[in-house]
Amino acid sequence: MNFSRHITRQYATGRGIIEWIFVCQIAIVSSANAVYTVLMQKHTWREETEEGTKFFRATHHGGRWTYATQMRGEDEWTQSDPIQPEEWQEIRDMLWNKYQRGRCPWGFIEKIDKILAKENQK
Template identity: 40%
Template sequence: MKIHDWRTRSETGENRLWRARKHGGHWEFMSRMQRSEEGWTNHEKMEINELKTFREVLFNKYQRRRIPWEDIVKIDAMIEDAETASKDEH
């Protein structure tokens, strides 16, 4: 199982900690606010912006030869699916 962590800043200025786990070819995403939340919140659906941020994190790891290219391809497909779904909703 591979685990990837990264941070984003929320609208209130607090850091949101993100964690993605890959197990059996399936990605699981969790997050929590750094100071105000103790437990992790699971995310079944990710926002497109968060997926793009995660892709940047993975691509940086790929450049350092820490992950396979297939992980990048999988995230690209997830981003494309999310963009298609958001277009269908409008």
Template identity: 35%
Template sequence: MKKHEWRETTDEGEVRLATATRHAGKWKLRSRLKSEAEWTEFPVIPLEDLRTLHDLISNKYQRQRAPYEHLLELEALIAAAEQKK
């Protein structure tokens, strides 16, 4: 299982913590605000988070810390999410 974490600031100024995991070929995302104790699991990863995760994995791939297949999987997920829009 691979785990990728990032932080971002929401429009309201709160810090949002996000964790994406890839296990058995499936990506899962959970996030929470720093002020909350409970994590929110997403059955379908939102497009904006997919793009952020793609950027994160792309940076890791350039440093040889993530395989190219993960980038291809995320690009396919982004394309599918854009078609649903």
């Protein structure tokens, strides 16, 4: 399907104005029977540790992942650059749970599996 033409047609008929605004930033990721429009996705979760509650944030934007952590009560997020293999596994597990509930495209999991496979070869 020619997505630009589809968006233009929707715009011309008065529908899809939001999609038209982002037409230059659109990436299509297919998953099973659904098609997702992916711009920037931020995934957050938390875990209880001995020190207290630890927050995690994985952000996908422009084909690049960032990963940050923060303890409850802290003001700043601690960025992890580069992302370590155990952190990739945490992101993958979280995305797998979201995928099972239909809240994440399969393409994200495939990309992280490739990254983990590359890391395991090292």
